[in-house]
Amino acid sequence: MSSPQVSKVGFEHHHDGFGLGYNRPRLCWRFTTSEDTLPAWKQTGYEIEVEWLSPSRPTKSFSVESDESTLVPWPAEPLSSRSRAAVRVRVQGRGNGETGSPRETSSEWSPPSIVEAGLLERDDWAASFIAHESEPSRSDRDDDELAPHPLRFRKKFKIDNSVTSSGSRARLYITSLGVLKAYINGRRTSDEEMAPGWTSYRHRLNYRVHDVTDLLKTDATNVIVVEVAQGWYAGWLGFDGGTRFNYGKDIGVLAQLEISADQEGSQPWRLCTDTTWAVKRSPIRSSSIYNGEVYDAPEDDGLEWSQPAQERDEQRGWSATRKLPWPGGELVAPDAAPVRVVQVVDAVSVFKSTGGKTIVDFGQNLVGKVRVQEINVPKDREVTLKHAEVMENGELGTRPLRLAKATDTVISAGEPLLQWSPEFTFHGFRYAQVDGLTDSDSPLPAKENFKALVMHTDMRPRGDFTCSNEMVNQLYRNIRWSMKGNFLSIPTDCPQRDERLGWTGDIQIFAPTANFLYDSTGMLKDWLQDLKAEQMEEEDFVPPFIVPSIPTPGWSHMPAAVWDDVLILTPYALYKSSGDRAILERHFESMRGWLEHGIRRDAVDGLWDRGHWQLGDWLDPKAPTDDPAGGVTDDVLVADAYLVRVTTAFADACKVLGKADEHAKYAQQATQLRHAFQHKYITSAGNLMSNTQTGIALALRFGLYRTERERETARARLEKLVRRAGFNIATGFAGTPAILGALASVGRTQLAYRMLLEKTCPSWLYPVAMGATTVWERWDSMLPDGSINPGSMTSFNHYALGAVAEWLHGTVGGISTAPNSGWRRIRVRPVPGGTITSAAISFDGPYGLVSCEWRLDGVKFSMKLIVPPNSSAEVTLPSEQGRQTMGATTPGRVVGSGTHNFTCGFDPGEWPPEAIIAPHREAPTKDIA
Numbered sequence: 001m002s003s004p005q006v007s008k009v010g011f012e013h014h015h016d017g018f019g020l021g022y023n024r025p026r027l028c029w030r031f032t033t034s035e036d037t038l039p040a041w042k043q044t045g046y047e048i049e050v051e052w053l054s055p056s057r058p059t060k061s062f063s064v065e066s067d068e069s070t071l072v073p074w075p076a077e078p079l080s081s082r083s084r085a086a087v088r089v090r091v092q093g094r095g096n097g098e099t100g101s102p103r104e105t106s107s108e109w110s111p112p113s114i115v116e117a118g119l120l121e122r123d124d125w126a127a128s129f130i131a132h133e134s135e136p137s138r139s140d141r142d143d144d145e146l147a148p149h150p151l152r153f154r155k156k157f158k159i160d161n162s163v164t165s166s167g168s169r170a171r172l173y174i175t176s177l178g179v180l181k182a183y184i185n186g187r188r189t190s191d192e193e194m195a196p197g198w199t200s201y202r203h204r205l206n207y208r209v210h211d212v213t214d215l216l217k218t219d220a221t222n223v224i225v226v227e228v229a230q231g232w233y234a235g236w237l238g239f240d241g242g243t244r245f246n247y248g249k250d251i252g253v254l255a256q257l258e259i260s261a262d263q264e265g266s267q268p269w270r271l272c273t274d275t276t277w278a279v280k281r282s283p284i285r286s287s288s289i290y291n292g293e294v295y296d297a298p299e300d301d302g303l304e305w306s307q308p309a310q311e312r313d314e315q316r317g318w319s320a321t322r323k324l325p326w327p328g329g330e331l332v333a334p335d336a337a338p339v340r341v342v343q344v345v346d347a348v349s350v351f352k353s354t355g356g357k358t359i360v361d362f363g364q365n366l367v368g369k370v371r372v373q374e375i376n377v378p379k380d381r382e383v384t385l386k387h388a389e390v391m392e393n394g395e396l397g398t399r400p401l402r403l404a405k406a407t408d409t410v411i412s413a414g415e416p417l418l419q420w421s422p423e424f425t426f427h428g429f430r431y432a433q434v435d436g437l438t439d440s441d442s443p444l445p446a447k448e449n450f451k452a453l454v455m456h457t458d459m460r461p462r463g464d465f466t467c468s469n470e471m472v473n474q475l476y477r478n479i480r481w482s483m484k485g486n487f488l489s490i491p492t493d494c495p496q497r498d499e500r501l502g503w504t505g506d507i508q509i510f511a512p513t514a515n516f517l518y519d520s521t522g523m524l525k526d527w528l529q530d531l532k533a534e535q536m537e538e539e540d541f542v543p544p545f546i547v548p549s550i551p552t553p554g555w556s557h558m559p560a561a562v563w564d565d566v567l568i569l570t571p572y573a574l575y576k577s578s579g580d581r582a583i584l585e586r587h588f589e590s591m592r593g594w595l596e597h598g599i600r601r602d603a604v605d606g607l608w609d610r611g612h613w614q615l616g617d618w619l620d621p622k623a624p625t626d627d628p629a630g631g632v633t634d635d636v637l638v639a640d641a642y643l644v645r646v647t648t649a650f651a652d653a654c655k656v657l658g659k660a661d662e663h664a665k666y667a668q669q670a671t672q673l674r675h676a677f678q679h680k681y682i683t684s685a686g687n688l689m690s691n692t693q694t695g696i697a698l699a700l701r702f703g704l705y706r707t708e709r710e711r712e713t714a715r716a717r718l719e720k721l722v723r724r725a726g727f728n729i730a731t732g733f734a735g736t737p738a739i740l741g742a743l744a745s746v747g748r749t750q751l752a753y754r755m756l757l758e759k760t761c762p763s764w765l766y767p768v769a770m771g772a773t774t775v776w777e778r779w780d781s782m783l784p785d786g787s788i789n790p791g792s793m794t795s796f797n798h799y800a801l802g803a804v805a806e807w808l809h810g811t812v813g814g815i816s817t818a819p820n821s822g823w824r825r826i827r828v829r830p831v832p833g834g835t836i837t838s839a840a841i842s843f844d845g846p847y848g849l850v851s852c853e854w855r856l857d858g859v860k861f862s863m864k865l866i867v868p869p870n871s872s873a874e875v876t877l878p879s880e881q882g883r884q885t886m887g888a889t890t891p892g893r894v895v896g897s898g899t900h901n902f903t904c905g906f907d908p909g910e911w912p913p914e915a916i917i918a919p920h921r922e923a924p925t926k927d928i929a
């Protein structure tokens with residue numbers, strides 16, 4: 001029997017420790033185990049070794065008695081700008097030996113992790129932001145020919161031998177006003193896409209660090225070229241025509257190339273952007289996130305990469321640059337990984353549309369761009385790729401894109417074979433219409449001529465779920481794909497139409513699911529800083545609906561529940577999944593500001609002002625096509641339920657932070673608001689004013705009923721509503737995450753399963769039955785007859801309704817984190833049901849791999865559970881869950897790390913549950929997956 005081993009050390013929530021923005025990063029490690037790892041193992045101490053690589057200093061080891069293995073304090077002297085160290089850890093602990101008696105163990109050293117600080121001080125930057133000297137500011141009309149022309153900035157330079165000693169390192173610190181790709185001697189400096197990403201540039205601008213050591217030549221001329229396009233900085237953003245130049249009119253670049261040696265005190269060699277750099281228009285004629293890109297290949301002589309003669313430069317149109325003022329926002333090293341091409345998807349077919357157009361089908365609705373490859377196209381021929389998520393009447397269904405053209409164009413240079421994808425845009429699509437590639441009478445191009453390059457923030461996948469029901473598995477895959485498609489630099493509502501914006505409500509609803517599927521802590525933590533910055537500059541602490549904010553007439557500044565509640569619920573969700581109190585600390589004032597000043601309250605009861613407009617249970621299936629906020633549940637009731645929830649969450653956050661006075665104050669406020677809610681909306685018999693799936697689900701989930709008797713009324717009401725609806729869903733954004741958990745909480749898990757497994761519209765599986773490969777914005781984005789919903793809110797890639805995955809994780813798969821433990825204490829509580837006879841869930845979390853697999857053989861339930869070292873699990877088996885006792889359960893047992901097998905009997909109860917059908921109606925045929 002041996003000790004668990006430790007993974008490489010991680011730094012804060014940073015993706016890899018390179019270019020870190022912290023001087024004292026907290027450290028984390030996860031545990032790995034094998035068959036003979038000691039069970040019930042708990043850490044008692046750790047040793048950290050910090051080997052200084054640059055500047056070189058003596059290696060130091062630190063020995064700490066502690067059971068903490070996540071976010072432990074940096075033990076050594078602080079990192080300074082550019083400093084590098086190799087960090088490794090080994091742990092001591094105690095587990096159960098063969099005889100069950102405690103045994104002390106020590107792990108091997110983890111493989112070393114290299115940490116390297118970025119530029120931590122403003123003074124580290126000697127470079128200037130530069131722009132084209134004379135490129136005029138262009139029109140803000142919606143015309144990409146008039147938008148800022150993509151530019152190539154260039155500098156030739158020599159490095160002599162004395163600079164590049166052995167072991168020297170070259171780093172490119174770079175950012176742009178726009179989006180960039182950099183090349184040294186013709187080779188990309190990194191594989192990042194859409195860098196440096198979208199932030200609230202007025203407050204924060206990301207810079208990136210690229211290791212370019214291998215790209216430089218000594219004693220020869222080097223060429224660095226940075227190509228910059230408008231991206232989010234100057235490009236068109238927003239619906240109803242939107243606005244351009246939201247952050248500035250000049251696109252520009254800031255780059256600092258440094259070569260450092262390891263000696264203490266030695267100054268790096270530097271090459272900085274300044275007015276000695278030249279600039280010219282890129283052969284990319286225009287590049288727009290919504291409209292796509294136009295690339296004029298014959299105009300690209302490629303000479304930028306080599307070393308053209310000076311005279312030739314003039315002829316080729318190189319111009320001078322000018323300095324731009326340093327921007328107001330702070331330059332930051334993000335924790336989030338960059339956006340990359342994370343996956344390449346093959347085309348599944350190429351076919352002719354009804355009207356004879358060539359259509360490529362990638363078989364998956366995804367986000368990224370198409371690469372056209374290995375095909376002969378005559379010179380000057382224009383090839384266009386128009387993207388769409390769905391087909392309608394045999395043609396591309398582009399209406400849901402609204403004003404976004406989503407069209408890329410390449411003008412062929414003739415030879416060699418065409419090999420092209422756009423550089424600075426992305427689209428949401430499954431289909432691409434290709435025009436101009438071949439003559440109309442030629443055979444169709446081969447599907448091998450097209451690849452879809454899937455782009456998103458390169459997060460670490462960590463959660464997975466499968467079960468015996470293939471349609472539910474497809475739903476789960478769809479949820480993952482919708483997360484991939486909408487985690488591109490910021491969390492967005494949708495990736496295809498003229499929005500792709502950081503709508504706060506959507507991520508508020510989806511964040512708990514997101515944190516399970518991928519380690520999105522770094523990315524969401526970065527985004528939350530923009531949210532806070534934009535909120536805190538408002539006197540009334542009301543955040544914009546969209547972060548980073550852009551002008552949205554009529555929408556910009558309006559307090560609203562559910563959406564603005566992101567201020568409390570999303571930092572809280574990140575804390576819950578990571579255990580990182582610092583996130584709550586950082587957002588404390590922002591949370592409090594929202595509660596104290598942002599919410600427009602009724603003067604008497606402190607709930608929301610009734611006259612105030614709310615988005616309510618956005619897009620419930622009964623909401624009129626042109627009024628997504630006009631659903632069946634009272635919008636203010638939804639807002640008030642959320643108000644009790646966020647006040648309670650804030651009180652909890654105060655407690656976690658040890659702020660006793662604030663905790664007492666807000667806990668009391670939550671109680672008062674709960675009473676006010678009860679007084680206003682719940683009759684003494686327990687009936688809720690909005691007798692709807694969403695109303696009752698929220699009241700149950702947020703603990704708003706007074707007594708068990710009222711909860712019993714709620715159960716009966718909800719049960720009737722669900723049976724009367726024939727198990728179709730009736731919730732929108734607000735109610736969807738709550739409905740199945742609400743049913744399970746009152747002991748009606750089989751009704752929850754019945755809803756989950758319903759296939760007719762509206763339901764989660766209706767889109768699956770219609771062939772969806774992502775989660776739709778509306779329950780019926782595509783109508784049963786295959787036509788696209790006429791509403792303007794009709795995306796086929798919105799993650800919000802995919803928040804049901806939280807229930808799949810916690811109840812079907814059966815694992816979640818116990819409160820305030822950040823996965824150190826795992827709650828294992830699977831509840832089988834419906835037609836599902838087995839499920840397997842895994843989560844590679846802060847302590848290592850949690851896995852739970854169960855199966856039903858008739859009425860016998862068996863389960864295999866793996867608990868990672870230094871954590872424990874509270875296990876409640878289905879037989880212990882009191883199906884008929886309102887879901888009140890106490891954990892059956894607590895187990896330590898290791899592999900555990902359990903069995904028990906299982907009583908499925910009523911299956912399938914009966915719908916309530918009016919006597920004069922015929923019972924519909926059952927459509928259960």
Ligand code: BGC
Binds near residue numbers: 505615
């Ligand atoms: C977005 C939504 C968003 C909503 C709020 C829509 O246009 O796509 O997901 O939350 O507006 O108004």
